[in-house]
Amino acid sequence: MENIYTYSPLDRVIWDTPSADAILNEINRLSVNRVFIVASSTLSKKTDEIDKIINALGKKFVGLFDNCIAHSPLENVIECARSVQKNSPDIIITIGGGTPIDTVKVVQLCYSLGINSVDELKKISNKHQKVKSKIRQIAVPTTLSGGEYSIIGGAMDTKIQLKERYTGDDICPQVVILDPAITLYTPDWLWLSTAIRSVDHAVEGLCSNSTNPLIPPMALNSLQLFGNSLRNTHKNRDDIISRSLSQKAVWMIAKNLGNTPMGASHGIGYLLGSIGSVPHGHTSCVMLPAVLKWNESYNQDKQKWIANALGRPNLSASEAVGELISDLGLPTTLGEVGIKESQWEKIAEYGLKHPTVQSNPKPINKKDDIIQILKLAS
Secondary structure, eight states: OOOOOOOOOOOEEHHHHOHHHHHHHHHHHTTTTEEEEEEEEHHHSSSSSSHHHHHHHGGEEEEEEOOOOOOOBBHHHHHHHHHHHHHHHHHEEEEEEEEHHHHHHHHHHHHHOOOOOOHHHTTTTTTTOOOOSSEEEEEEESSSSSSGGGSEEEEEEEEEEEEEEETTTTOSSSSEEEEEGGGGGGHHHHHHHHHHHHHHHHHHHSHHHHHHHHHHHHHHHHHHHHHHHHHHHOOTTOOOOHHHHHHHHHEEEEETTTTBBOHHHHHHHHHHHHHHOOOOOHHHHHHHHHHHHHTTTTHHHHHHHHHHHHOOOTSSSHHHHHHHHHTTTTTTGGGGOOOOOOGGHHHHHHHOOOOHHTTTOOOSHHHHHHHHHHHTTT
């Protein structure tokens, strides 16, 4: 029963529309009266964008949580969940990057299952919850990692330094609003590095053993858009058209998340995040070229498609992706993101048990395989 495509319960995507206008239209369409906002700390405390939305909502606004912490530690998720539960909203508006959106996905499970503590939350990690959410979210993503399109959330158990998976039938946003203008507040390193995270989605989805017929055309079109739009944004951060094209490139590939297995770049990347506190975008910058190099003998034809899509037919896929990362001024080695060789053994030990590492197209059977990949990334 592997040849199945499951559509996530995402009602609609709205693009190239000011977020405040789109939010009000959706609130009216959905006939909701109590709106809670979860926003990135930067947008909430250093700009007036969230205040504009709060003022536009008027009496329908019931509360704000703007203290999401990177990698969504379980304690922080519970803090957000308690704030939501206290205010009893009809819907959550999430404005920010992957951390707030991931946090709210897990908060939805807490709200629906009556979870109020870290211990209770840990009991449902890595176990799909077949439950209809009692509350949904409208997401306004300000980065390019693409988590808003999937029913997969993540939160970190800080005691064991491991990010756990949380999934539910409908914990993806009900609506996604793509507003390129609000992303101008996103730091350049974060915008560009999270884009490489979506490049990673496209590359590892394409290189997987999946027979999903949507992946090749969507992945290759996505890579073509990224190759140009990201370089344009790096040269001119005010290029709204290129920002919009990057958002659409994410949409193309990220809607397939959960329907196609990822590989060692994602799997080892999760461990760099939990063990070394490396931002997700940077994990892909460092690991994707190395994993492509390690997999090269296994899927050479698909890797040629990747190089062609990036406009570099005379390079290997590893070289073409590495060149894009370098052109964007992003880190390319483990040392640059703070990972020491003394941490490799722990990464390899955890990686050998990690299901995403195990779904790599070229089998990873021993710790030394992971050590070899880490050497390629050093």
